[in-house]
Amino acid sequence: MNSLFNWIDQRTGARKLLHEVLFENVPGGARWRYVWGSTLVFCFTVQVITGLFLWLAYSPGSQTAWESVYFIQHQMTGGWFLRGLHHFTAQAMTVLLLLHLLQVVIDGAYKAPREINYWTGVLLLVLVLSLSLTGYLLPWDQKGFWATRVATNIAAITPVVGPALQQIVVGGADYGHHTLTRFFALHAGIIPGLIIAFIGLHVYLFRKHGLTPKEPRRKRDEPFWPRQVMCDAVACLAVLAVVLTLVLVNHGAPLGAPADASEQFSAARPEWYFLFLFQFLKYFPGGTEVWGAIVIPTVLLLLVGALPLLGRWKFGHRFNLGFLGAMLAGVALLTWLAVAEDRSKPEYVAAVKAADFEAERVLALAAAPSGIPTAGAVTLLRADPLVQGPKLFARNCASCHRYDGHDGLGLQPKDKQSASDLKGFASRPWLEGLLNPATVDSVNYMGGSKHKDGEMVKWVKENVPTFNASSKEQLKQALIALSAEAGLKSQKEADLRDVAIIGVGAKLLVSHDLGCIDCHTVLNKSDGGEAPDLTGFGSRQWLTAFISNPKHESFYGERNDRMPAFGADGRLTETEIGLIADWLRGEWYEPAAGGR
Amino acid sequence: MDPKDSPTQPDRREFITKACALTAGAVAATVPAAAGLFVLLDPLGRKGGGGEPVRVAALEAIPDDGVPRKFSVLATRVDAWNRTPNVPIGAVYLRRAVGGTVQAFNVVCPHAGCFVDYVADAKHYLCPCHNSTFDTEGRIQDPKSPSPRGLDELATEVRDGAVWVKFQNYRAGAKEKLPA
Numbered sequence A: 001m002n003s004l005f006n007w008i009d010q011r012t013g014a015r016k017l018l019h020e021v022l023f024e025n026v027p028g029g030a031r032w033r034y035v036w037g038s039t040l041v042f043c044f045t046v047q048v049i050t051g052l053f054l055w056l057a058y059s060p061g062s063q064t065a066w067e068s069v070y071f072i073q074h075q076m077t078g079g080w081f082l083r084g085l086h087h088f089t090a091q092a093m094t095v096l097l098l099l100h101l102l103q104v105v106i107d108g109a110y111k112a113p114r115e116i117n118y119w120t121g122v123l124l125l126v127l128v129l130s131l132s133l134t135g136y137l138l139p140w141d142q143k144g145f146w147a148t149r150v151a152t153n154i155a156a157i158t159p160v161v162g163p164a165l166q167q168i169v170v171g172g173a174d175y176g177h178h179t180l181t182r183f184f185a186l187h188a189g190i191i192p193g194l195i196i197a198f199i200g201l202h203v204y205l206f207r208k209h210g211l212t213p214k215e216p217r218r219k220r221d222e223p224f225w226p227r228q229v230m231c232d233a234v235a236c237l238a239v240l241a242v243v244l245t246l247v248l249v250n251h252g253a254p255l256g257a258p259a260d261a262s263e264q265f266s267a268a269r270p271e272w273y274f275l276f277l278f279q280f281l282k283y284f285p286g287g288t289e290v291w292g293a294i295v296i297p298t299v300l301l302l303l304v305g306a307l308p309l310l311g312r313w314k315f316g317h318r319f320n321l322g323f324l325g326a327m328l329a330g331v332a333l334l335t336w337l338a339v340a341e342d343r344s345k346p347e348y349v350a351a352v353k354a355a356d357f358e359a360e361r362v363l364a365l366a367a368a369p370s371g372i373p374t375a376g377a378v379t380l381l382r383a384d385p386l387v388q389g390p391k392l393f394a395r396n397c398a399s400c401h402r403y404d405g406h407d408g409l410g411l412q413p414k415d416k417q418s419a420s421d422l423k424g425f426a427s428r429p430w431l432e433g434l435l436n437p438a439t440v441d442s443v444n445y446m447g448g449s450k451h452k453d454g455e456m457v458k459w460v461k462e463n464v465p466t467f468n469a470s471s472k473e474q475l476k477q478a479l480i481a482l483s484a485e486a487g488l489k490s491q492k493e494a495d496l497r498d499v500a501i502i503g504v505g506a507k508l509l510v511s512h513d514l515g516c517i518d519c520h521t522v523l524n525k526s527d528g529g530e531a532p533d534l535t536g537f538g539s540r541q542w543l544t545a546f547i548s549n550p551k552h553e554s555f556y557g558e559r560n561d562r563m564p565a566f567g568a569d570g571r572l573t574e575t576e577i578g579l580i581a582d583w584l585r586g587e588w589y590e591p592a593a594g595g596r
Numbered sequence B: 001m002d003p004k005d006s007p008t009q010p011d012r013r014e015f016i017t018k019a020c021a022l023t024a025g026a027v028a029a030t031v032p033a034a035a036g037l038f039v040l041l042d043p044l045g046r047k048g049g050g051g052e053p054v055r056v057a058a059l060e061a062i063p064d065d066g067v068p069r070k071f072s073v074l075a076t077r078v079d080a081w082n083r084t085p086n087v088p089i090g091a092v093y094l095r096r097a098v099g100g101t102v103q104a105f106n107v108v109c110p111h112a113g114c115f116v117d118y119v120a121d122a123k124h125y126l127c128p129c130h131n132s133t134f135d136t137e138g139r140i141q142d143p144k145s146p147s148p149r150g151l152d153e154l155a156t157e158v159r160d161g162a163v164w165v166k167f168q169n170y171r172a173g174a175k176e177k178l179p180a
């Protein structure tokens, strides 16, 4: 063994190197306060390792980035753990960088002859922050997408070179494939390469000048190995323990809905350690943005870089401590202001809720048997009635109608309700309300429209109260038969169970006993009445045809109230009308219980 | 320094050797870097999409009380090597101004590019990022707004009851409205 080592040593000088690494002198003995640098090297190593493994599965591209990250996080064995480790170690690294900087400044370790070493450290800080910034975009989810738009637009404010710089980084005028390929190259190649080079220089200079001892020295000098190594190792383990806890608690790292430039995303915020910059921008009115976005941050960074020069002055060290303290207090205050403002803004809270909902929904859709199409996961959300239905309803229907008392999205429209509440439309309970003399002319049915005084309301109010038990039973059977026409998913079992009743009810619908057929066309049978055709009432076909054109003669014809012909007038596309109809009918993909 | 290493009188031949070494090294290093430079700078020559009139909505679909409504703009999206027809490339707010003309605003905030929201109660647009506000005409409302200009108005045209918009994105953060 020893002879093998000698052989290697003669050819490489490994023994001397190892000795240098392990027996570096620690003046005043090993101390916990010296561990920060090592924890940072540790974190960076974790990032390189986890990053390389993530690279095995990641695909930068606007139709593959989110999709591949989704696959890592939710389908690949241990993927969530790997991704979580990478995500939270990045956060830990930012915190540790700050602690390292603080310790260096407090201990005066930036003073001559260590200025250049300090500067490489500041550069490393900037480089690590750029890693965060570029990494934030890579999952190509709404959050990363909108935050990066803001970040790159701010870069464009830089005088003279800004716009060109932005185009080069973004890879063109629009955000897409090339934004991802460029950010990925920066994140996984260029920046880490620079970091490795600067860590090399940083450690070399650190070794050259030795550790800056904290005076007074409490103990005798000792070599790095073994006590300081032990301290460092324990500190690294502690960092790892914190990171692992975060990974387990969060089950990996968050992944929002896929990026979509045409979809409102009011929950856009940068990573928490950039919130202070985000908040800072709010204080610079139009025309002065460059001060808040570029000039002041750059000056502050330069001042941080200038600490070794300022430190030469008699009170320099104290000034430096004060300056750094004040700056960090400012950063903390701005961060707190940003968080507090968001918490108190109902719009923001609602936006986060909506974002969470879409993030969760797209996961269900992606895990559906049909999977993610080549066009990307963004198309899943665009074609999903559960996501699009309420939005379309709020925008197009809720100025008159309601859905369970709200606009579909849970808000109250500014216009008063003046048409029916469509929650459960065509279901048995909904029809019971319609055929109930007490509710038919309420605002939830016909009370808000001009049909309030129409034949239907009159019929219900005049006839139903006079019904004897058997007529009531007939009405119920007819109602069940009519509701079955809709073929609602929620009533599938009941409809199957009540086949016999539906058969009886169907006959009643077309008989003159109840009189539906006197006015309506029912089950394709007509007595020439002009009321809406109820054949297939509430079915997808019926509903889309109705929304497309309620003025059609098979529906209200001339007697239509204010409802626009959404399809015929070109207000909504066929797809959009289909989405509203599917949503109202409860027709959307639902993952099987207990499914993955 | 050792006087042998740096003769006080540099000899001519050595000078040429040094110059050659430097030139050869520089050329060898420049070629790959320059080759990459073109690809690096390629985006500079690329123009953003848009500018063509696109049918966005039926005139009927825009409320006639001056309240704006949001619409997606469907067109052909070009993303490097992909061309996808009829997909959302952005969104606009459309409103009927007094006199019946139709105004269109790009939803993107001119400050740093967030998607502005229309707040019906307050009758203004609010940017969810740094709180810029714009009145219904798209002008800056609160003078403390960080946005350097009002919302970007887009050219519209009404043809056979439909609103056509020349969709275009503009550079954020600039006082003037420059196409992106």
Ligand code: FES
Binding pocket: B109, B110, B111, B112, B113, B114, B127, B128, B129, B130, B131, B132, B146, B147
């Ligand atoms: S992006 Fe709109 S205010 Fe900053």
